Amino acid sequence: MTGHPEVGTATLRHNPLNAVTATVERITYADGRTAVRKQLQSPGDSTGPWAASTDPRHWNYWRRELEVYRDDELRQRLADAGLVLPEAQVEEWPDGAVLLMEDIGGTSGTQFSLAEHAALTRAFGRWQAQPATNRPWTSTGFLRDYSTTREVPWQVLTDDAAWQQPLIRETWPSQLRQAWNQLMVHRDALLDLVASLPRATCHLDFWVSNVIQRPTGDLALFDWAFTGDGALGEDIGNYIPDAVFDMFWPVERLPELAETCIANYLDGLHEAGWRGDPDQVRLAVMASGVKYAWLLPGLLGRASDPAHNAYHRQVDSRRLFHQRGQALMFVADWCAEALNRARR
Template sequence: MIINNTTSLPIEKKVDQLYACIHKMIGENDFEIDAFTCDALDNEALNFTTKGIYHLYGFLEAGNEQLPWSIILKVIKPDSEEKDDIQHHNYWRREALLFEYNLLDDLSEYIIAPNIYLVEEQDDGTIWLWMERVNGRFPHSREQFNSIAHRLGMFNAEYLTAAKALPDEIWICRNWLKSWTISSRMYAPNPESYIYKLQDEETKYIWDWFKNLSENTNEMLDSLSQLPRVLAHQDLGQKNMILTSDDQLVFIDWQFLSISGIGEDLGKMFGVNMSLGIIPTDQYETYRESLFYSYIKGMRELGWKGDEGLARYGYCISTALRSVWEVPQLCSLAAELESNPTNAKLQERVYQLKQIINIHKAMDYEAESLKRTSL
């Protein structure tokens, strides 16, 4: 067998596992592989617990046919002591356990997960996840994001209308946003020593608002426990959502799976795609409303008759608390910009962050109003 391995993985020792995976993929025992390639996929920002993601592909001969095949191999690893905690938002073994327990099989008719072929523990402490390569496109238009929000609403409503029962495995995170917020505070820069020396009055005003938010953060997080519970992906960046040619919606990278309050997953989707620059700056408010409208429409179509304000509250809190990471980042970049005022890239990023945080502020204020009427 000819193996073109462009990586440092010892893939040459895994031919038996490869054959087992392809057997599961095609449902056929009698086939041969003469050659295949293993490439590392280009990932700009891997999760702390992901060592690498690889693409294995080639052709197989079955009968008189030559057929293409393709597999994704994800290697996960332990990281820090905190990520050994089964309730940490980034518990390193969670995705492997999801596959081992088949919890994502028959997930929903509205949202599906990739097929998994093999979960394999390695001597070096890593775990290899051999899975389906999903062909499709990432969402980029408002119409596509609205469609995803609509299906997310339908998916969530299944857990609120007795159509589906929530899983009860102890390693599924129950307080995802609280865990993420605590971790973000640990790693975010602290601008306290220089913030009031800045010339940028808008940034100083944002910092004052943020300090008030910080004082109320624990109370906000605790209030989420009053929301109806659903299964949440919690990492719906653009490249974790794939639209296939046969109109299926596939979510990949389930490491952050949690049981969360309604609206939280939608807030993560909205917030992270603003941060990534996927949602255009001049359309933040339009997306904010259209995503929520689509989400509620999906929930109503599945028969949920609950208080819309509860979903809106979860949506607002989840989005607003992203400021725990993004306000310190803004302050740091604003200080850098004052030292380098002609840097166009810095100017653009500071402007973008200010617009994002204006959305955070508006949703924080709305959440406070909703708290008085819906909780």
């Protein structure tokens, strides 16, 4: 990217389970400048819930990010809304590719204040107010296909012993078991509801670790591997609880974060000329919490482990389970409210 030789590399945090991603690393060149190199690999023999795909409509299509960074119209639409798609060079070969991206410095979304979350979701609304674009490589059916293929011990949901584990009994709300059972009973209805709502071009991995605010205030978005069709508001429904699940926002302030993000997202939509029904957007935000149906049994299955991680870093187990338990209750209430509103 600079024409100078590389003098150092450092591996960056990423999802090591995803078969599409071989490596993500920061490169340092001899002149002191840096870049981010992301190496992608074709499916090969990958299997399991994170297997890569050659189907351009599959949520984990291995070439999608290459197409995103080459899409000048998407880049311009984001810029018009106040968002940045990092500059990138693309190099391909038969069984893989490399994205060499500008290394954007600034404040990670993991450290955002409430005001910064507000600014981001407002800009996101301005982007998604624009008519949805369909490309041959954009994903379809992400919410259902991703959320129903996670490998977790579903059977523990009905296992009394699992719910009596000390870490669960002492940190989770007593009403969570019944609330999650209801979410599971109505999971297909929730997925159908989200699929029936107004559509948008969605990021589909919109969360705090995939955004950086430059010192200038510009907001850069990363990790576009799942991009495609989704409900208007679905990305916001992911962004809000995920900040708590990975312990980048305190659950005690989750209602405040939700209210702020939803209000600013709607304001952004209106600023860009959208004149749809805000209640349908709120429905999508709440009902899309069904994506996390798999998370609770996954936590039940790991509650007796000697140590626990949040986003690939070890954290205090009691605090993690307390934060996630309260956030799961919030999501269950969201989903129940979405179903009640849809029936009216």
